[in-house]
Amino acid sequence: MNEYDDIARLFAGEEPPQPDDTFIIAVKARIDRERRRTKFLAAVSGLAFIAVFAVALRFMPHEWLLPLHFLQSFLNSLTGIAACAVCAMALTAWLRTEDVW
């Protein structure tokens, strides 16, 4: 690398940025946002899974899934719908306490 010694000296002569606490604070704020985003995506995925599962159970011919027949009946009832709504509200409340949104 002798032929490049002059260029290497130029880089060696440059002053690196000094450590800065505001940089660390900015990184931590980004990580917090990233954590919240991850939780939000997990919650949305969970809700989507529950919704798809509930709809599938509601419309699937019950002889296909006889062992889950009680679930189908449950979802057909007003109690089942109310239970799903309560679960969704509880999940939303948890997300708000976790400052996800």
Add this chain to the structure above:
Amino acid sequence: MVGLATTGDQSAFDELVRRKQSNVRALMRYLSRDPVMAEDLAQQVFVEMWKSLPRLQTAAAFNGWLRQIGVNVWLQHARKKDSSLHRLTEPLDDIPVPMTDHTQQGSSIDLAAALALLPGPVRLCIVLGFQEGLSHGDISAMTKIPLGTVKSHIARGSARLRELLKDYGASP
């Protein structure tokens, strides 16, 4: 320190950011043309580090691993703006130097400003070679640019830097 950070120790992670921020910020400043964007990318490097730390195999590999994250973050950002970075493996026939106020006036410019005038792939090889002290082979392995192209980028980029910095105080 690295071992503790991989287990999720927050204070160890903070200390790692404190110790490594100068290197990462310097790398991003040389690679990016925009100083504000360089700070933004440096922060992103540490976010990516936080995400990937649990998968780090050996603490001894930390510095190279962090440098690779830095290069990947910069490439991902730069590919959105610079089409030449989509074909990193191709040798450049010529190194165009955009005419800026500096070159038009023939005034002296500093190293960062001169680097900003080089095309992305050439700048990447120069910075990894001289700022990070990597060998040509290591640069090739890190960037997936063929070894011959790395050598060509460094030779021609160095020549262009000498030319651009001839009026600079510390110039060769």
